[in-house]
């Protein structure tokens with residue numbers, strides 16, 4: 001058994017992002033050679049450490065931060081005929097999971113300054129069929145959760161926080177991801193902590209947690225909120241009736257769990273680095289009359305997945321700014337995702353048959369004008385990277401940004 005593998009890919013320079021125990025834990029998994037008896041060991045270690053870090057009762061790992069939300073919806077029994085309120089300005093997984101569950105996505109508009117789902121708009125979208133709200137901590141900033149939870153309490157709705165982009169962000173002193181009934185995190189490669197792909201559900205609700213585990217583990221009888229492993233005595237019994245319900249295979253691979261555990265141990269530092277980079281970009285933008293940063297309300301701590309500003313496109317076209325920034329040596333700038341309901345999948349009705357679960361009235365609503373604020377904001381957003389593991393590169397990017405602003409002013 002060779003446990004004497006190099007610490008880094010190159011064997012020389014320390015790796016700047018995977019600087020903790022990731023390599024050690026991966027070696028531990030490989031040393032076990034995927035024997036079935038060892039299955040889910042690292043996953044369980046990750047889940048328990050994640051739950052502790054977020055102060056949640058349960059953490060249930062998944063293969064990505066899309067499967068997580070689908071599991072929660074299925075576990076909550078949300079399906080055909082039900083409406084789920086979501087923001088339209090988000091990575092489209094937030095919409096996809098609602099369709100996957102055969103439910104209907106109902107779009108609430110966003111706040112013009114924070115770009116986050118607006119409680120006021122949620123109120124306007126409520127109907128007797130509303131069952132859940134998925135809030136999105138867009139770019140690393142928690143939405144205004146107190147009024148949203150109040151709406152949910154009054155109307156008996158489930159609130160899922162889509163926290164794929166928000167690790168250790170805070171709202172009124174509390175960690176984002178612990179404010180709703182359940183939250184979803186993503187470990188996809190651009191996220192604060194990563195295992196290439198991966199995700200996590202956190203919740204304090206024991207019944208929901210049990211059901212989420214069943215849904216993400218093919219409905220196996222014998223798994224539980226804190227156990228992903230089947231009993232040997234069960235699987236050696238020919239009368240073992242395995243599948244207590246239908247489910248999906250959304251388990252996180254052990255190798256990914258090993259990397260995610262190493263990353264979790266250094267999460268504070270990973271977030272701190274992004275915060276430092278965002279601070280430099282923010283200073284470069286300060287005072288520019290045609291760039292308006294995403295507003296961070298005083299009761300929030302932003303976790304800066306990316307640093308986002310709205311460009312006054314009456315004055316400077318989006319592509320003109322992007323080209324000038326690139327010409328100065330800037331990194332690529334990301335545009336905001338298109339408004340979800342304006343994507344071809346809605347406009348051309350490519351919904352893999354889900355259109356049969358959506359009423360003709362709702363299908364007719366998915367067109368320009370449904371969420372005017374989001375539609376007006378989306379084409380103006382510029383997303384700058386914050387994942388510079390060497391702060392000197394972040395400084396260089398901030399200087400390039402400042403020089404670009406001077407040139408275009």
Ligand SMILES: Cc1ncc(COP(=O)(O)O)c(C=O)c1O
Nearest residue numbers: 064065066091093164186187188
């Ligand atoms: C807001 C949001 N929700 C969901 C996801 C989906 O996560 P994953 O790629 O892990 O499925 C992402 C990012 O990828 C995201 O940014």
